[in-house]
Amino acid sequence: MPGSAEAAQWLQAYREMLAIRIFEERVHDLYRRGKMPGLAHLYIGQEAVAVGVCRALRPDDYITSTHRGHGHCLAKGAAPDRMFAELLGKAAGYCRGKGGSMHIADPDSGNLGANAIVAGSTGIATGAALAAKMRGTDQVAVCFFGEGALGQGILYEVMNMAALWRLPVIYVCENNLYTEYTHYSETTAGEVGARPAAFGIPVHEVDGQDVRAVYAAASAAVQRARRGDGPSFLLCHTYRYLGHHVGDVDRSYRSREEEERWRRERDPLQLLSAWLTAQGLAEPAVFERMGEEVRREVEAGVAFALDAPYPEAEEVARHVYA
Amino acid sequence: MSMPSAAATPPAYSAAREITFAQAVREALAEEMRRDPRVFIIGEDVAEAGTPFKVLSGLVQEFGPQRVIDSPISEAGITGIATGAAMAGMRPVVDIMFGDFITLAMDQIANQAAKVHYMSGGKLRVPLVVRTTLGATRRSAAQHSQSLHAWVSHIPGLKVALPSTPYDAKGLLKSAIRDDNPVVFFEDKMMYTLRGPVPEEEYTIPLGVAEVKRPGTDLTLVATSSMVQVAMEAAEALAAEGISVEVVDPRTTVPLDRETLIASARKTGRALVLDEGYEQYGVTAELASVIAEGAFYHLEAPVRRMGAMHVPIPFSPVLEDLTVPTVERVVAAVRELVART
Numbered sequence: 001m002p003g004s005a006e007a008a009q010w011l012q013a014y015r016e017m018l019a020i021r022i023f024e025e026r027v028h029d030l031y032r033r034g035k036m037p038g039l040a041h042l043y044i045g046q047e048a049v050a051v052g053v054c055r056a057l058r059p060d061d062y063i064t065s066t067h068r069g070h071g072h073c074l075a076k077g078a079a080p081d082r083m084f085a086e087l088l089g090k091a092a093g094y095c096r097g098k099g100g101s102m103h104i105a106d107p108d109s110g111n112l113g114a115n116a117i118v119a120g121s122t123g124i125a126t127g128a129a130l131a132a133k134m135r136g137t138d139q140v141a142v143c144f145f146g147e148g149a150l151g152q153g154i155l156y157e158v159m160n161m162a163a164l165w166r167l168p169v170i171y172v173c174e175n176n177l178y179t180e181y182t183h184y185s186e187t188t189a190g191e192v193g194a195r196p197a198a199f200g201i202p203v204h205e206v207d208g209q210d211v212r213a214v215y216a217a218a219s220a221a222v223q224r225a226r227r228g229d230g231p232s233f234l235l236c237h238t239y240r241y242l243g244h245h246v247g248d249v250d251r252s253y254r255s256r257e258e259e260e261r262w263r264r265e266r267d268p269l270q271l272l273s274a275w276l277t278a279q280g281l282a283e284p285a286v287f288e289r290m291g292e293e294v295r296r297e298v299e300a301g302v303a304f305a306l307d308a309p310y311p312e313a314e315e316v317a318r319h320v321y322a
Numbered sequence: 323m324s325m326p327s328a329a330a331t332p333p334a335y336s337a338a339r340e341i342t343f344a345q346a347v348r349e350a351l352a353e354e355m356r357r358d359p360r361v362f363i364i365g366e367d368v369a370e371a372g373t374p375f376k377v378l379s380g381l382v383q384e385f386g387p388q389r390v391i392d393s394p395i396s397e398a399g400i401t402g403i404a405t406g407a408a409m410a411g412m413r414p415v416v417d418i419m420f421g422d423f424i425t426l427a428m429d430q431i432a433n434q435a436a437k438v439h440y441m442s443g444g445k446l447r448v449p450l451v452v453r454t455t456l457g458a459t460r461r462s463a464a465q466h467s468q469s470l471h472a473w474v475s476h477i478p479g480l481k482v483a484l485p486s487t488p489y490d491a492k493g494l495l496k497s498a499i500r501d502d503n504p505v506v507f508f509e510d511k512m513m514y515t516l517r518g519p520v521p522e523e524e525y526t527i528p529l530g531v532a533e534v535k536r537p538g539t540d541l542t543l544v545a546t547s548s549m550v551q552v553a554m555e556a557a558e559a560l561a562a563e564g565i566s567v568e569v570v571d572p573r574t575t576v577p578l579d580r581e582t583l584i585a586s587a588r589k590t591g592r593a594l595v596l597d598e599g600y601e602q603y604g605v606t607a608e609l610a611s612v613i614a615e616g617a618f619y620h621l622e623a624p625v626r627r628m629g630a631m632h633v634p635i636p637f638s639p640v641l642e643d644l645t646v647p648t649v650e651r652v653v654a655a656v657r658e659l660v661a662r663t
Contacts, residue, residue: 062410064406093443094442094443094445095441095442095443095445096443096444097443098440098441098443099441099442099443103441103442105438105441105442105443105445105446106445107442107445107446112406112409112410112446113438113441113442113446115434117429117433117434120402120429120430120433120434121434122402123398123399123401123402123403123405123406123430123434124402124405124406124409124434125406126399126402126403126406127402127403127404127405127406127407127408127409127410127414128406128407128409128410129406130403130406130407130412131406131407131410131411131412132410134362134388134407134412135411135412141406141410153398154398154399154402154429154430157394157396157398157399157400157402158396158399158402158403160394160396160399161393161394161396161399161400161403164394318444319439319440319442319443319444320439320440320478320479321439321479321481321503322439322444322447322449322502322503
């Protein structure tokens with residue numbers, strides 16, 4: 001069994017992607033069994049983006065996330081048990097059950113919060129980068145958003161300032177092809193990369209299903225930001241396997257063939273395991289064993305959350321003001 | 323029985339130094355920036371220009387362009403950036419030149435800054451101040467004249483300050499900067515040149531404590547920001563007619579010092595609420611209902627309120643002056659209320 005550092009690194013990346021995949025499958029299952037209030041926007045299919053980017057970050061670097069944010073939170077270091085607890089509205093959740101699926105924040109892992117306004121956190125991430133620069137740390141901030149956020153003006157306001165002031169922020173655009181229920185080509189004029197380029201922000205266009213490619217691009221952007229050379233824009237081409245949210249089941253806006261093709265040919269987990277195997281860095285049995293381990297961890301998280309108590313009534317009026 | 327009032331009474335000014343409202347704001351910012359390196363200013367034309375109202379003149383010379391940051395005309399962007407900087411350990415003061423422009427930053431104020439602490443279960447904080455203006459009669463027409471403090475007073479998680487004197491402006495702004503919550507701070511742009519006593523020595527005024535600006539016995543005139551001057555003039559005119567008016571300035575709409583409003587109305591038995599925001603669904607409605615609920619059995623007349631007309635603020639001076647409360651209209655309304663038995 002090869003024990004190289006490279007093998008260890010990519011096996012760990014595989015494990016993290018698998019953890020997100022299994023976490024999200026379990027969320028889907030909880031929803032369908034009526035165990036989870038509200039909705040969730042699943043990240044299945046896009047795991048390589050969150051993992052590839054977050055593996056290029058330090059624990060004290062910042063991220064902001066989106067309504068489709070479980071993958072980012074887990075990749076930055078959140079634990080499945082408290083994630084599930086938050087999704088079920090339990091007191092042990094990351095936000096004491098008051099944030100829910102779309103608002104998980106975990107400052108201990110540098111996560112400044114997921115956001116239900118699609119470009120809503122672009123200002124926050126850019127501001128965190130400004131704070132890092134003003135305080136003279138070499139922290140960077142990563143702003144995850146989907147291509148739907150390209151429709152909101154604040155993104156362009158803050159990219160302008162990030163470029164002007166050379167802020168250590170990395171804009172990670174995950175183009176999963178669908179702006180909610182509409183193909184992005186119907187909502188997005190011109191070339192996406194031309195938009196940040198107009199501000200003088202370097203654009204790296206990457207295959208978002210290839211965690212190694214995402215990691216390489218993110219590492220370069222992070223190094224640039226830490227050096228004080230300013231922002232970058234990562235345009236990650238990816239695919240959302242499931243609907244806009246768990247209730248979007250018929251998906252009449254796209255074909256089942258298209259979905260099948262992505263799952264069959266472009267799956268980030270399969271691509272990485274195939275590469276590791278072909279390179280002789282891992283044997284197939286490794287992936288099976290890892291799958292069992294991760295499944296056990298996720299199941300323990302689900303059990304913890306299902307058993308956890310709901311918040312006390314007085315929690316409703318706490319934390320309105322600091 | 324009325325509760326003992328926690329309200330402040332006007333301070334006894336020892337050294338009668340007088341400065342303008344704008345100077346008071348500038349002093350508060352300068353003192354807090356000297357005191358705390360995390361405090362910085364961001365906004366349009368805040369550095370060399372010192373804002374169109376010259377409120378910030380001289381600050382960039384002392385603190386440099388790294389802490390007095392000239393921004394693009396991007397209200398949403400700068401409010402969002404300031405929110406993120408606050409979450410990451412800074413204490414930003416955003417300058418939104420005209421209160422009308424907070425509409426451009428509303429997602430960042432109402433959905434982001436206001437909710438981050440709660441949504442994160444208390445783990446994240448947003449020690450942010452958004453300074454902006456209110457007030458009509460500057461002949462600036464419909465998009466530069468509104469008083470939109472009701473919008474932000476409506477959102478849980480925000481605090482809202484409405485200083486009416488140089489003394490209050492300085493003391494409240496210092497408290498706002500030290501507060502761990504987002505505070506929207508409204509300055510009446512017609513008041514920037516108003517002079518008033520401000521002591522040399524350090525002081526702060528807590529958010530959420532009303533002040534009885536003038537004691538009286540016949541009627542409580544609750545007034546905010548720009549309307550406090552109107553109320554004081556009206557009270558003076560009415561005193562000549564033998565009507566004793568108590569002027570109460572809440573100073574902040576959030577938190578609101580309900581006790582002081584109620585105690586004053588219980589004492590006088592009559593109340594008129596005065597505010598320059600739109601009357602319909604406005605701040606006056608909330609303040610009047612607080613008084614009506616809290617002092618009902620002591621009232622000898624219905625609580626009345628007076629705010630801006632429900633029209634976009636017109637340009638023509640003869641029209642604009644009809645839209646906001648004036649001393650004459652306040653005096654007439656008070657006479658009417660006091661005439662009831």
